Amino acid sequence: MINLYVSRKALSYTFPIFFCMKALVVICDGMGDRPIEELGKKTPLEVARTPNMDELAARGINGTMHPIGPGIRAGSDTSHLAILGYDPFKVYTGRGPFEAAGLGIELKPGDIAFRCNFATIDENMVVTDRRAGRIKDTTELAKIINTLTLPGVEIIFKSLSYRGALVLRGRGLSYKVSDSDPHYPNKKVEKVKPLDNSKEAKRTAQLVNEFTEKVQEALSGKKANMLLLRGCGAAVKLQSITEKYGISGSCMATTAIIKGIAKSVGMNIINADLNYLKRSSRALKELEKVDFLLMNIKEADEAGHDHNPRKKVEIIEKIDEAIGVFLDFSQENYVAVLADHTTPCSFGDHTGDPVPITICGPEVRTDEVDKFSERANSKGGLGWIVGTNFMPILLNFMNKSEKFGA
Ligand SMILES: [Zn+2]
Numbered sequence: 236m237i238n239l240y241v242s243r244k245a246l247s248y249t250f251p252i253f254f255c256m257k258a259l260v261v262i263c264d265g266m267g268d269r270p271i272e273e274l275g276k277k278t279p280l281e282v283a284r285t286p287n288m289d290e291l292a293a294r295g296i297n298g299t300m301h302p303i304g305p306g307i308r309a310g311s312d313t314s315h316l317a318i319l320g321y322d323p324f325k326v327y328t329g330r331g332p333f334e335a336a337g338l339g340i341e342l343k344p345g346d347i348a349f350r351c352n353f354a355t356i357d358e359n360m361v362v363t364d365r366r367a368g369r370i371k372d373t374t375e376l377a378k379i380i381n382t383l384t385l386p387g388v389e390i391i392f393k394s395l396s397y398r399g400a401l402v403l404r405g406r407g408l409s410y411k412v413s414d415s416d417p418h419y420p421n422k423k424v425e426k427v428k429p430l431d432n433s434k435e436a437k438r439t440a441q442l443v444n445e446f447t448e449k450v451q452e453a454l455s456g457k458k459a460n461m462l463l464l465r466g467c468g469a470a471v472k473l474q475s476i477t478e479k480y481g482i483s484g485s486c487m488a489t490t491a492i493i494k495g496i497a498k499s500v501g502m503n504i505i506n507a508d509l510n511y512l513k514r515s516s517r518a519l520k521e522l523e524k525v526d527f528l529l530m531n532i533k534e535a536d537e538a539g540h541d542h543n544p545r546k547k548v549e550i551i552e553k554i555d556e557a558i559g560v561f562l563d564f565s566q567e568n569y570v571a572v573l574a575d576h577t578t579p580c581s582f583g584d585h586t587g588d589p590v591p592i593t594i595c596g597p598e599v600r601t602d603e604v605d606k607f608s609e610r611a612n613s614k615g616g617l618g619w620i621v622g623t624n625f626m627p628i629l630l631n632f633m634n635k636s637e638k639f640g641a
Pocket residue numbers: 265311536537540578585
């Protein structure tokens with residue numbers, strides 16, 4: 236009997252246009268760490284049993300990545316922008332606009348946006364609960380906020396439980412204003428101040444303070460009787476990844492901010508299942524439709540913020556199991572595994588340490604690294620790169636980049 240099976244890779248030599256390789260980028264949020272005493276001076280990634288990530292490292296090219304630049308403490312938002320090839324120093328002024336996009340608000344250039352929390356305050360404007368008891372249904376409250384008016388400015392507000400985003404649309408607004416959120420309980424709601432001397436910033440601060448007064452009036456008597464504002468940023472129009480790279484893409488994420496970033500660059504958003512293995516099969520299914528899938532896995536970051544190295548090890552092992560689903564896919568396509576930043580359990584927040592990265596696929600030049608970790612990867616063939624180098628490197632492997640010069 237004749238074997239009719241011809242691998243997609245073999246076909247791709249004959250029909251290069253029809254059998255384009257695809258790419259899956261798994262970003263393990265905050266997975267990078269520092270050596271921990273309790274773990275025998277190893278990192279959670281070094282301690283965790285990760286046979287699948289190790290296999291990808293062994294079959295792939297490895298390195299270390301500074302998400303923004305050496306020593307710079309990246310947020311997940313600025314890091315994801317950089318990894319997608321958008322210079323955060325040029326496109327990022329604050330988290331607000333991306334949070335708003337993640338909640339489904341269509342932003343226009345000139346808009347400014349804040350992240351918000353419904354909160355409880357007392358009669359002296361002192362915040363007694365920054366999350367208003369983590370109130371679940373805020374549909375009615377959101378309706379009330381959307382009826383408020385400001386002179387010459389349109390108010391657009393959306394919420395999901397106690398979190399939300401506020402967009403102000405109008406002429407002459409500036410994102411250079413401070414937060415009304417005092418960031419800690421038992422402190423007074425802050426008066427918003429202009430952060431530069433422009434008349435736009437002064438006017439915006441005045442308008443936002445007027446808005447806060449109106450919110451207090453409109454929500455008086457309710458448990459959630461205040462909206463705290465922070466992270467103001469200006470909406471910018473970003474080129475979509477299709478315009479920029481000629482590829483179609485989707486993003487699987489659990490947080491509004493990552494969804495918002497992906498949406499801002501024209502990616503489809505797909506929801507992540509609670510179950511890691513189901514997430515992986517969902518991802519593979521989506522990759523039948525698109526060229527590129529970014530999968531953000533949030534949980535390791537949370538263990539870092541919680542100062543919990545054992546938990547982080549446990550989560551990394553679960554993530555590794557989910558990555559096992561992609562081993563076959565990586566034979567004929569590209570799979571990259573990386574972290575978006577380091578969240579050391581000792582520090583409990585993001586630091587500027589670099590993160591490990593591996594890119595596995597049919598034509599990468601393999602190296603000596605056969606274990607995926609912060610230290611092992613530093614000996615890899617990619618050397619060290621910065622976040623904005625990632626897409627050009629990946630697109631080059633996929634034979635999708637343009638030649639510079641003749
Ligand atoms: Zn974090």
